[in-house]
Every structure is written in C-alpha cells, then in structure tokens.
Amino acid sequence: MPQTLAQASPNLEILLDGARNSYRAGDTISGRVSRTAPLVASHARLAIQLCGRTKSKMVVSRGQAGTSTYRGRFNLFNSERNKRDLFEGPIHIEADGGNQDWGFTLTVPSGPDPSAVVAGNDQKFSYLPLGHHDIQTHPLPPVFYTSGFFISTTYHCFVEYFLEAKLHISAAGGDEQVQRAVVPLSILPLSTPDILTEFPLTKQSFLCRISTYRFTHGEEAGGLSLGQKTREFFGSSKVPQFTFSLQVEHPVVLQVENSINIPFRLLVLPDYDQTSEAIRDSPHTVTLTSMTFEIKVSTKLICRGTLSPHTADQTRKVGADLKSAIDQRHEPIVLPSGDKAEPLDVGDLLQLNLTSLISRGVRALLKRQTARLYPSFTTYNIKNAHKLRWTLTVMAAGVTTEVSSEADLTLLPGPLGELPPYEENEELPPPVEKNEG
Template identity: 40%
Template sequence: MPKTERKATPDLAIELDENLATYCPGDTIIGGVARKVHTVSTRAWVTIKLHGRAKSKLSEGTVNGPRHSRGRVHFFKLNGTCQTLLDGPVHIPPGGDPQVWPFALTIPTRPFPGAVKHGNTQDRSYLPLTDEAIAASSLPSSFAFENKSPSLVFYAFVEYYLEAAFREEKDSSPTTATLPIILRADSMPYPLTTFNLISRIHPGYITTQRLIPGMESAELSFHQKTQKFFSSSKVPHFSFNVHIDSPTVFQMQNPIPIPFKIRIVPNREQTSDIIADVPQTIMLTSLTMELKATTLIMCEGHMGPRTASGTKEYNFAPVGTILGLNNPINIPFGSDSETTVLGVGALVGLSLDYRCARSRGKQLRQFGNLYPSFVTYNIRHSHKLSWEVILEVAGEETKIFGLQPVSILGASEDKNAY
C-alpha cells in the first residue's frame, strides 16, 4: 500500500511556481502542467486534479496465511478539485520549449460529504458520517505511520497529491504525472498562550544520617548503613511534597516556552524532630520528558471492522540531564507561603518542533516527524506525556514519575510570531 510518489517525464510533469514546503487548507496551489515531447493533435485534453485520502492496511498472520484488511477514505469529489486546462488542438515542435498549461487550484477547507461516505459505514469510522458532521469537520495533516511485528503489520497514512493527465483524441488511456504536497491542518490563528496546566502533588521522602548537620559529606559506617537499610527509626527522615504543574496542550513552533513547574513544600509533621528546623538543600539533577504517540487504525475486515494500534516514542533530551542542561539546579523552599516555584520549562526555553525538541532555540534531540494529534475516519493519532523528575537531598535520590494525556497542536497561522 505505497504512498503516491512524484512522477514526472518529458511526456508530462507538474511544476509549481512557488517553492513552498507546506500548504494549508484554503491555500491556492499555483503552477503549470508541462509537456516537452513532439506533439501534433487536432484535439487533446489536459486536466489537473487534487486528491486527498486516508488509507490504512492491516496484515495479520493466521494458520491459513496472511489476512489483509483495508480502509480507505477520500476527502474530495474529483469534479470538485479538477480543472480542465486544455480542450483543443496542440502543437509542440520537436526540440523546442515545452508547452506549459498554467493552473491555480485552491485546496478545499473541508472534506466533501459525498466523497467521505462513499464505500464507508458508521461502524468503520471514528467520526460521524452525517453530512452535517462531515461538512463541519477539518482536513487532517499529511501523516504516515508504520508498525511491524512478527504476527502483525499495519500501515496508515494521510496524503494529498496533484495528478495531471494529457490525452489525445486517438488515445485509449491518458499520460499522467503526479506530485505529492504536504498539508498542515488548521491550527490556532495565534500562538498558544495557555497550556492547560494540570497540578499534582507527589510525596517525597529521604532517609539518611547525612541529613544531620555536620554529616552532609560523612562516610557512613557499616552499622549506620545497616540501620538505613532496615529503615530504623533512629535514622532521620525528611518528608516533603513535590507540586508539579505540567502541560496538557503543546503547540509546535510556539515562541512561548513550554511550562513545567516544580514547587517543594516541607512536611514537618512527618519529618524527624532532630532535623525539623534544619534547612536542607534539594537539587534537581534530572528532568526527562517523552511523548508517546499512539496510532489506532480501523479497516474493513472479513467479519466486521478490524483495528490495530502502535506506539512511537519521542524523547526530548538525553537521559540524566535537565532537558539538555548538565548542571543540577537548586530548588529553594521554605514554608508553604514561602515556597518558590521553579519554572524549569521557562528556564531552559523549552520548545517543540516537528522534528525535535529545542532548548533556547538549540536542538536537543532529533526524533523524526512529530505529527499533531488528530482523528479522521479510519485513523486516530493521540499522545501522552511521560516525565521523570530526579531530586537529590543529602546525597540521596528520589524519583517522581508522571504520565498524562496531552494534545499536540500544529504551528499557529501567525508566521510573524516566529
């Protein structure tokens, strides 16, 4: 089930006037259809059309051999995205310049209900298939995903491409050319300013003799290590609560740093009396963040709809760093009213691109294509944010984990923001 590739020959080729990397719904594609070979015909036709579709394929191993299921949704009616550029005679002399037929084709902003519903039923769709719902939905971005295992292989992609055709009156079939385009789905008009932060409180607990003043760097004796190992009540313990504010919405190429905030509040009631009033130093030594992208597909099977899912991870920065920073950060804290919030995301200037995470504009780790969250009729693409915070107190580490659903938005339409 291959994606459409560029096809261009002297017989026919599609050339674009603007060298744009991507297009958006509503944009106008300007270019021309070119033919260079010697041609003399009293009547010929040249057409250009825009295709948009979402395809899925699932191959499962069975005792009787592989079983294949497919899903296919077209977004456009071809008579709605097709232009006739020539209907008449054509003369292209040998060795001369190519004949070019210009075109300006506007990308629709919505799917066509008739095209989407053709050959599809509601039990094989993640979205409603009523005319009203389809007309109100948006076009998904270009997308591709592949998942392989010994017993199951599936593919999913959303693609948009131009197809040109040249046919003379005497021809039984036309000469064709194709050119894929990259479509970025509609996003917000302006950069996101609120990231829908979610707040959670995680308990922290450190037990060691090094919490006692004067023993911060002491080498523990065998007896002290044994007491610590068996959690003896004679070993001081320091209790605190870690307040984490993390985002549930990301926007790629947003100039505002992605917020991730840490606040530490001591829990005096569960802290040993011997160190209750002793100021402790808490260091942030590591913060890792990873997006888990899950792709779910639906296909038409022999006995009803078939589904499959696969996951890809996008790690922001090397493990053991603070989103790319190698030096630990001291987290100031005091009573609940005195506690200072550490805005790690703002401190490192964390941002997200289609191919990497960035810190202060510099690439942290390249991870290939990151796609916005979306759902179309036979493909659902969703994300979760996984993060890990490592804190160090008196030479002892404590780890805090989090996992939460998030939405990934494409870049805003405001190009001046970047």
C-alpha cells in the same frame, strides 16, 4: 497501497506559484501545468484535480494457509468538485524550444466532502460518525504516515493530499494516451496555529519523604554508625525525616515543527508539619540528579472486513534521557524552595525540545526509525494520540527519591506542514494470498 509519489517529466509537470507545497484549508492553490516535450495532436484535453485520502492496510500471515489482506480507504474530496478542465482541442508544441503552459487555481475545501467520505463505507469501519451533518463538522486530517508489525501482522496507514494533472491525447485509430503529473501537498487544518511561543501548562504536586541521619548537623558527609545505618535500613521513626512537596509544571499541549524549549518547571515546598522536629528549622538543599522525558505515540487503524472491522494498533516512544546532560554540568541543579520562590525551568536549562527527542525502546533498535512526530488527530480510519511520561530523581543529603507521572498530551500541527518521507511498505512474503473485505 503505496503513498503517491511526485511525478514530473517533459511530457507534463505541475509548477506551483512560490514553490509552495503546504496550504491551509480554504487557501487558493495557484500555479501552472507545463509541457516542454514536442507534441502534435488533433485533439487533447487536460485537467487537474486536488485529491485527499486516508488509507489503511493490514496483512496477516496465516502460515501454510497464506495471508489475509484488509484495507480501509476514505476519499476526502469529491473528484468532480475539485477538478479544473484546463484545455481541450488541437495541440501543437514544436520540437525546437517550444513549450505550453496552462495556468490554474484551486481552492482547498474547508473540510471533507460528505458524499466522498461515505462512498463505499459503513459506520462500523469508521472511528468518526458518518452522518452528513457530522462530516461537515470534521476538520481535514494532517498528512501522516506510519507502519509497523506485530507477530504475524504487518500494517501501515497514511493521510495524503496531492495535485494530479492528466493530459489525454487522442491518437490515430481512436487510441488514447494519458500522461500524468503529480505534486504531493500538505494540507493543514483551518485551526492550525502559527509557531507557539508559550505552551499551556498543568501543575502537579508530589509528596516526597527523605529519611537519613545525614540531615543531623555535622553528619552530611557520612560517618554513620552501624546503629544509625541499621535504623535507616529498617525505616525507623527515629531517623530524621525531611518532607516536602515537589511541584511540577509541565505542558499539556506541544506543537510539531516547533523548536523552542519545552517548559518543565520545578519547585520544592517544604512540609514542616511532617518534617522531624530536630531538623525542621534547618535549610535543606534539594537537587535534580536525573530526568527522563518521553512522549508515547499511540496509533490505531481500522480496515474493512467481510462481517466486521479489523483493527491494529501500535505504541512507540520518543524521548530524551537527560541524566548525562545533568552530570556534565559543572554545578548541581539546585531546585528553588519555598512558596515565595520562582520555579526553575529545567526544560529551558537543559535545552529540552521536540527536535532533540530520539526513538526509544526495543522496536527502535530492530527497525530504522526516526523521531518524526505527527499531530494528534482522529480521522475515519486512523487515530493518532499522545501521552507525556516523565521521571525525576531528586536528592537531599545524599539520599535520592524518584517521582514520575503520565498525562494526556495534544500535539498541534506546525505551520510548515512538512511532508512525510516516502517509505517502501514492508509485508510478509505470502505463499498464497487470500483477499477478504
């Protein structure tokens, strides 16, 4: 079940106007099908069609019992409604510099075709409802590819779109030769925005308490007595305590292919009521000493089975550990303080953006992976969802405290619609294969 590769030769080639490979739902695709190889035939016919499909596959190794293979497939377009007949009749292309072009236009459907989606599929094998009117409301999913493994199971799934041209050549004796050309495409949902310049943010507050004698005037540099150190260790109420809320503003929506810096804003709001009276009137500096920013990608797939569906899921992480970037700065990152202060955008300060994120975790070390991110979407046999997790370490008077949080994140498609890289499918070598479903 590989992805569909581009295919072109002197026998047949698809050339798109403007050399585009990315379109939105509702756009018109225009171009030509070309042949430069010589050909003489009494009858030939040429057609081109737009194809779209979502496919999933699981291979489960069962040791000496062999393997079981499960598949899921949903066609997004009706083959006849998205097909154009370009030529039928005798054909003669000379050997010395001859060529033949056939122009075409095709309109990208605004959404999946209900008749194509339901063909051969049941509701229990789909994450989305398969009613006719339901399917009419579904957007086209973005191009996508992922693969993985877990113990004895390998799996992969993808969403792809492509143009396919076929030239049928009738030969003597009634035989027919078919020559083929393919161009992979990226089809973006109708709602795909242009490059965003601002991201929607959410605001959270975290109560922080730092207790140390270093807050006392003249003791910031150290020199604590044994008694003071002991009281600090046991959390004595006699130790001066600075209490503040750390206000964090972070995005809930980001956009793939968008290289602008990710906003991440911090502000310190002192809580004087909960701060020790002895240090209440003194200003206290809070600095950022380390930060991690991580996007958790959760992908689920569903395949057909004889009686019930078979599912698989994987979670991978991409992110950035910004401690080294913070340490390399010549000056500490002092966080603004007070309700009249403006938050500090450390995302902009540290040049945090999606293009700077790398794969994280053990799986990234075991298998070559890139930090390619795909949009958040749910289609019939594939779900791709995201969460944002971050951790901050802040310091006051030489003492640190850590805050962290996790929130749902939506990744929107980018306007470029970059095609996924082609990957060879990895499968466990089966001694015997038993196909089910």
